[in-house]
Amino acid sequence: MENKSKILLVDDDVDLLELLSIRLIAAGYDTDTARSAESALNYLDISRPQLIVSDMQMSGMSGMALFEQIHQMIPTLPVIILTAHGTIPDAVAAVQRGVFGYLTKPFDSKNLLAQIARALKTVPQSTNTEKSRLAWRSKIITQSPVMEEALSKVELIARGDAGVLLCGESGVGKELFAHAIHDASSRCDKPFIAVNCAAISEQLLESELFGHVKGAFTGAIRNHKGFFQLAEGGTLFLDEIGDMPLLLQVKLLRALQERQIHPVGCAEAIQIDVRIISATHRNLRNEIAAGNFREDLYYRLNVIALNIPALSQRQEDIPLLSNHFLNFFAKKHTRKINGFSPDAMQMLVGAAWPGNVRQLMNTIEQCVVLCTTSLISETLVFDALHMETTQLMSLEDARKQFEREYLVRVLKITSGNVTQAAHIAQRNRTDFYKLLKKHQLEFNVFKSL
Secondary structure (H helix, E strand, O other), rough: OOOEEEEEEEEOHHHHHHHHHHHHHOOOOOOEEOOHHHHHHHHHHHHHOOEEEEEEOOOOOOOOHHHHHHHHHOOOEEEEEOOOOOHHHHHHHHHHHOHHHHHHHOOOOOHHHHHHHHHHHOHHHHHHHHHHHHHHHHOOOOOOOHHHHHHHHHHHHHHHOOOOOEEEOOOOOOOHHHHHHOOOOOOOOOOOOEEEEOOOOHHHHHHHHOOEEEOOOOOOOOOEEEEEHHOOOOOOEEEEEHHHOOOOOOOOOOHHHHEEEEEEOOOOOOOOOEEEEEEEEOOOHHHHHHOOOOOOHHHHHOOEEEEEHHHOOOHHHHHHHHHHHHHHHHHHOOOOOOOHHHHHHHHHHHOOOOOOHHHHHHHHHHHHHOOOOOOOOOOHHHHHOOOHHHHHHOOHHHHHHHHHHHHHHHHHHOOOOOOHHHHOOOOHHHHHHHHHHOOOOOOHHHHHH
């Protein structure tokens, strides 16, 4: 069943808000309301409507100021402005700056509904239909506004056939996004072929991409179809394109320009119909300046650029992803684990995650494999992260942990002799006892060691 489009109504006039909401609900839409522009921005932090209808003149931030902020954060989200006759010039100027449209008060319901219908046609339909949402983005787990904005761009990109360059740190899920673009496109029933350009040697990469014919070189005992031919009609994803050798960059550029390939050892060209999506964690402009990447190939690949947010930009997704990976790996390794301790989850959320989602996934798998209780503990997470303590916790917590570990070490050395331990620590006995009490350490336990 198709979901109702959600429209956020923004006005400091409570009566008008109620009237608008009644009319739109009667027309089959789902509505939420905000009594100020500031409240609307807070709403967008936790939810994403398909359209915003806002008054122009409000106490506090104006409707135009609201649009400016929305346009910076979510450029694909359409905004309709309601305006009094005296501010029509402002409304016209707003449309020129990107506002979808405006209506003068008092407005005609038919005009309002017509303009809303036109605005919603510009919105990716997957945000309106649960079926299509599940079809192409089912593997992307998120509740983050920055990710939702990236996903809204995915379907817009999928409507066309231009080359796409996915940028982002290692481990953010660039292949997942490439697959989503393919699945949301008209090519979805054709092959999706992923190639890691950094994982194949320079000697083999040309043959793997373009194929070869029997006898083309020593060991070529039969004709071999390359990735371009295997992806015919579908999508070829070239991951880590920044690592492709310069000589092969020339051949790739020629293939993209002519839309045909020459298998190694074959004089005849083969026509291709393939959409190219490429990805890199490198700064290709810097690589161009260094002479490592061809500028003409860059512009051919980078018709549309999409930046994938780092995990540190979507921390609200960490509990969601952690529990998803926990369930997956618990089933895979036949472990009965109910979840994470509060301290463990706090450590996961507070970690730096230089390896992004891939690192999080590996961390959770290690915790699952080594866990012997019903909950994953803070210690397991800490050990799996392999990070410096100061990266994972506050200075105060780091100090406490160091202090406790130091006391344990000293007590082990002195076999629980408090006098000797206090001497090594250069503390008097009273202070040393207070430290032991603070960290709940029983010195008698160490006498048996």
